[in-house]
Amino acid sequence: MEHSEARLAAAPASKQGEETGKTGFDGRAAARKLLDISEEWRDTESKKNAVTLLRCLCEMTAESPAQGNSGFTNQELAKCLVRGGARASVWGVDSHGKIVDSDSARKAVTSAWKDLQELWVRKSPGVEERFRDAGWTCFPRPDSEIGGGRSNPTKYVIRLDAISEPDDTPEHQASALNPLAVRYYTEDLRVRRGAGAGLIKGFPISGWRAVVAGALIFVVVALMAIAAWAALASIAQASTTGQAVAVVLVSVLGGGLSWWVLGPLEKLSRNRVALAPFWMQRATSGWDDRLLELRPDFARGLNRLYLIHYSASCPICSSPVHVAAGGREFYGRLVGRCAAAPSEHVFSFDHVTRTGLPLRRHSHL
Numbered sequence: 001m002e003h004s005e006a007r008l009a010a011a012p013a014s015k016q017g018e019e020t021g022k023t024g025f026d027g028r029a030a031a032r033k034l035l036d037i038s039e040e041w042r043d044t045e046s047k048k049n050a051v052t053l054l055r056c057l058c059e060m061t062a063e064s065p066a067q068g069n070s071g072f073t074n075q076e077l078a079k080c081l082v083r084g085g086a087r088a089s090v091w092g093v094d095s096h097g098k099i100v101d102s103d104s105a106r107k108a109v110t111s112a113w114k115d116l117q118e119l120w121v122r123k124s125p126g127v128e129e130r131f132r133d134a135g136w137t138c139f140p141r142p143d144s145e146i147g148g149g150r151s152n153p154t155k156y157v158i159r160l161d162a163i164s165e166p167d168d169t170p171e172h173q174a175s176a177l178n179p180l181a182v183r184y185y186t187e188d189l190r191v192r193r194g195a196g197a198g199l200i201k202g203f204p205i206s207g208w209r210a211v212v213a214g215a216l217i218f219v220v221v222a223l224m225a226i227a228a229w230a231a232l233a234s235i236a237q238a239s240t241t242g243q244a245v246a247v248v249l250v251s252v253l254g255g256g257l258s259w260w261v262l263g264p265l266e267k268l269s270r271n272r273v274a275l276a277p278f279w280m281q282r283a284t285s286g287w288d289d290r291l292l293e294l295r296p297d298f299a300r301g302l303n304r305l306y307l308i309h310y311s312a313s314c315p316i317c318s319s320p321v322h323v324a325a326g327g328r329e330f331y332g333r334l335v336g337r338c339a340a341a342p343s344e345h346v347f348s349f350d351h352v353t354r355t356g357l358p359l360r361r362h363s364h365l
């Protein structure tokens with residue numbers, strides 16, 4: 001679909017639909033919706049300038065006249081950022097909101113733009129999902145047109161890209177009809193180390209990597225078997241009860257520790273999705289809701305391993321829903337638990353359709 005032809009699908013008479021109808025201009029409506037979506041990134045993201053830059057670009061696009069919006073220069077963006085509370089000297093703006101140092105403005109915007117592009121790689125799947133759910137056939141993307149020389153400066157714009165594939169699976173339709181269904185949206189990941197960073201883009205598992213992973217699991221299982229045998233042998237030879245108890249305690253601790261580290265990988269191979277091991281979780285979130293997911297890459301005939309975090313909102317009380325272990329009640333499953341009522345507002349979690357239905361009957365009442 002051509003960008004200029006991109007427009008709302010007629011089907012759902014959603015809030016977003018009405019909003020778009022008023023403006024009559026998709027770019028502006030999309031920018032407004034992206035402003036809503038990015039609201040919470042201001043708290044969750046460490047690179048604040050990247051988020052503010054995106055929000056400035058959205059604000060200016062939303063307020064721009066319907067025709068002739070060919071983008072904004074770094075100076076216009078710098079002024080907007082300072083109006084929004086950024087430190088004026090960094091952005092080359094004086095106390096009256098005028099550009100006094102065009103070099104600083106250009107450098108600051110270029111640097112924040114670089115961070116924004118990294119941020120966008122992690123955020124765009126979730127943005128696309130939200131626009132698709134709202135009935136759009138396109139979704140926005142911050143883009144730049146590199147200029148050359150004074151008369152032709154680099155322009156920053158919001159572009160509309162066609163949404164990749166319609167999500168009209170029966171599960172999705174069923175959950176769209178159910179007011180108590182949950183939609184899980186792909187959220188960002190904050191991984192700092194190299195190995196973890198590779199997981200964001202998907203880590204292909206095939207060839208020598210599969211062999212290494214298999215060998216590693218074999219070695220660990222073999223070591224555990226030897227340890228168990230040694231423990232049993234020691235118990236048999238233990239002269240006092242105290243010694244026997246000590247050996248049992250050590251074996252239980254050792255086994256528990258190994259399971260704690262390796263359990264997620266075993267669950268991942270069985271269910272194709274699992275809670276990520278503790279060392280991949282965010283230390284500060286309070287919820288261990290990062291997941292490991294295996295997704296088939298049909299084009300290349302292999303599986304890709306992703307480290308993913310989903311966000312959702314509780315249809316009963318609007319609190320955030322976190323993906324968590326099912327516990328004894330929903331053994332072996334992952335479920336969505338509402339932060340306000342983790343044991344009552346419980347939903348299923350389907351990582352393929354990214355939908356969930358209430359698991360407690362009385363929630364319907």
Ligand SMILES: [Zn+2]
Binds near residue numbers: 317318319338341345
């Ligand atoms: Zn709730």
